Amino acid sequence: MDGNVKRVLARFDALEGELRDHEKRFWARAGELVQQAERPGVFNEALMELGAVVCTKGQPKCSSCxxxxxCKARRTGKQDEIPKPARPAPRMTVHHHAVIVRRGKKILLERRPERGLWSNMWQPPTVEADRALTPRAIRKTLALPLEGMSKKRTFEHQTTHRRVVFHVYEARSKSRRGTWRALNDLSDLPMSNAHRHALELDLITI
Ligand code: SF4
Known part of the structure; x- marks a missing residue:
């Protein structure tokens, strides 16, 4: 259902709260009204037009409606308060377990997937999950020959839609597979601020 139509129906019946609080009611109410219309198609268009031109989001033009x-909102003088502005959707929390794998002065890097957050950028080998994982679960998922894995730190990074909790680990490996680069030779690799942060913090302990 068109957002303009929902706004008209919310004001028409003086429904308090956000539009998303009344989804079922909107469908039921629209059904009732359409059944009473002689020409349902024209009625639907008129309702959309009313929302787009007269009962607008900012200031409804009640005097020409x-x-x-x-209209109940008009009768009770609440037309400017309805609907209540939508709350931003809560941020989803995800856990990124980033393992800084060292071989001599080099670290192992991998590319992120082509789609999604920080697409195609570089990062230390990372396991993503909806909760904090144990070192054993991280090692198992990474399937890399690791030695002496230990936790360095945890920090949070906020994106528009997510709260990303970084669990930064460090380990050594003798593997030669993958992309290995010195920490002072990463400037040409696209990398998120969050991953640079993880690596810079780790640099302090070198
Ligand atoms: S009277 Fe005002 S609030 Fe009610 S439907 Fe018309 S424009 Fe919207």
Whole structure:
């Protein structure tokens, strides 16, 4: 259902709260009204037009509204308060277990997937999960020959839609597979600020 239509229906019946609080009611109410219309298609268009032109998001033009006499929000003077502005959706929390794998002065890097957060950028080998994982679970998922894995730190990074909790680990490996680079030779690799942060913090302990 068009957002303009929902806004008209919310004001027409003076429904408090956000539009998303009344989804079922909107469908039921629209159904009722359409059944009473002689020409349902024209009625639907008129409702959309009313929301787009007269009962607008900012300031509804009640003085020129054809349904003003029947509108509860108008009668109670609440047309400017309805609907309540939508709350931003809560951020989802994800856990990134980043393991800084060292071989001599070099660290192992991998590329992130082509889609999604920080797509195609570089990072230390990372296991993502919806909760904090044990070192054993991380090692198992990474499937890398690791020695002496230990936790360095935890920090949070906020993106528009996510709260990313970074669990930074360090380990050694004798493997030669993958991309190995010296820590002072990463400037040409696209990398998120969060991953640079993880690596810079780790640099302090070198
Ligand atoms: S009277 Fe005002 S609030 Fe009610 S439907 Fe018309 S424009 Fe919207």
């Amino acid at each position: 054809p349904v003003a006499d029947l």
